[in-house]
Amino acid sequence: MLDCQGCGACCCNGAENVREGVRDWVEVGDDEAIAGRQRGQKLLVRNADGVLHMKLVDGGRCIALRGSIGKRVSCSIYDVRPRPCRRVEPGDPGCLRARADAGL
Numbered sequence: 001m002l003d004c005q006g007c008g009a010c011c012c013n014g015a016e017n018v019r020e021g022v023r024d025w026v027e028v029g030d031d032e033a034i035a036g037r038q039r040g041q042k043l044l045v046r047n048a049d050g051v052l053h054m055k056l057v058d059g060g061r062c063i064a065l066r067g068s069i070g071k072r073v074s075c076s077i078y079d080v081r082p083r084p085c086r087r088v089e090p091g092d093p094g095c096l097r098a099r100a101d102a103g104l
Contacts, residue, residue: 002090002099008073009102010088010095013060026062026084028052033080043077054082070104 004010013025024047028035035044035052043063045055055063064081067073075081088094 002095004090005073006071007099007102007104008061008065008067008069009098009104011062011065011073011075011085012069012098012102013056014098015101018060023047023056024051024053025056025060026054026082028054028082032082034077034082069102 013022017025028044030052043055044052046052057063061069062075064075064077065073066076075085
């Protein structure tokens with residue numbers, strides 16, 4: 001069984017995105033809870049088209065991710081995480097792709 005708190009790979013910009021130069025990764029709707037919070041101002045960025053996204057740090061990991069990929073991680077905004085983050089399920093194709101990209 002895959003344990004999200006022992007992984008965190010899906011919280012990193014994928015290898016294919018990196019190869020293609022994609023930096024606008026996790027889209028955040030203007031109607032989402034994190035977008036309306038003061039804390040969100042530090043965690044979000046608008047791209048050239050004005051669309052909100054989670055900031056990426058340290059070579060492409062989500063700014064809200066805490067811990068070490070593949071060891072122990074947590075999300076500092078779990079209760080207000082954006083819709084794309086809520087859609088990820090342990091073992092689904094996106095999860096498995098992210099794990100492979102991270103070498104897990």
